[in-house]
Amino acid sequence: MIDLYTANTPNGQKASIMLEEVGLPYQLFPIDIAKGEQHTASFRAINPNGKIPAIVDREVEGGQRVFESGAILIYLAEKTGKLLPTQGRDRSEVLAWTFWQVGGLGPMIGQWGHFSHAAPEKIPYAINRYLDESVRLLNVLNQHLTDREFIADNYSIADIANYTWAAGGLNFIRSSDADKVENLAALERWVKLVSDRPAVQKGLAILK
Template identity: 50%
Template sequence: MIELYYAPTPNGWKISIMLEECGLPYRVAPMQLGRGDQHKPDYLKLSPNGRMPAIVDHAPQDGGGPLSIFESGAILIYLAEKSGRFMSAAARPRSEVTQWLMWQMAGLGPMLGQNGHFLLYAPEKIPYAIERYTREAKRLYGVLDARLAERDYIAGDYSIADMACFPWIMTHKAQGLTLDDYPHVKRWYALLRARPKLQAGLALGKEERKPMDEQARKLLFGVDAPAHADAQGAQQQ
């Protein structure tokens, strides 16, 4: 059984989608990020960075005790290897998947997170920051659009690379972007959105999504967070 420490955000959705798609049994440990669950001592033992998601595999393949994993990209790779699905064992196709997964982890997610923060959550509008991150968001969408010009999925077959990118592309309206400007991304987005298991993953914890109050804003943006936390936006969780 996989225990999923989860809140319904783009990085959380990556894992709920994968668990639904690969069919591994799991249970959810809901997290209230706006109340600081990610900074509690017990959770920091699982995720030292104080970020969500994390998993605990209570039946790891080595037969040992419970195994905890943090960082959404590492979790996706672990689940793909455990289930034998959505990432090839062959060197070349596996390399394609991991390259695009790392692209999402290092580029698409962080840059869209910053863009969303300065557009939606920053206490004052900073034109330089808005222009800088909007420009980078558009560049990254262009990279993905070019990649999808001659293929249905990002790395050959449907894979964890698609699952990692999709929840962030879901935020395109909040990012001030339109998919009409990226026709190949738009086609891919519609293709993935039609998957029933992906929809099941997105629906997980939907009732927990609430408007951000002042206490949540302070915790999520580092004002009242513990010293180990940074000032990234809520979408970076």
């Protein structure tokens, strides 16, 4: 059994989607980040960084904690032998696009959301900087997907990592800057393809 500590956010959704995809039994422990539950001592024992998602693998003696969404995807893929090739060119591609999301697409859209919607002071330079970089990254992914079905040869953790941020980011940016995310047909096609997967729908539904 896996204990899953998460919330209904793009990073949080990756973990529940992954658990549904690989078919491991898990128990959900919702963390209300608006109430600050990620800062409690008991949660920080699982993730010292105080952020969701995190898991504890109860099948490992003493419990194995894993935090950081990318690390969780890799851990569960390696535990089950699913969605991450064990070697070769395709493994490198899957890891490269997974890290690309964790270090780029997610933080850029997240910072744009913060400066445009949450910051007490509107700083045009910051808003434009993060919007332009988010849009640039969405175009990079769109271009990559023009001649392929999934991000790597087959559906993988790279698709899960990027899907929650690309789908959420497109909607979020469209709500105020629709002109910036026109002409991303390959990305839209792939978002629909991933959205249609039953495990993705279950992984999202369980957090609502």
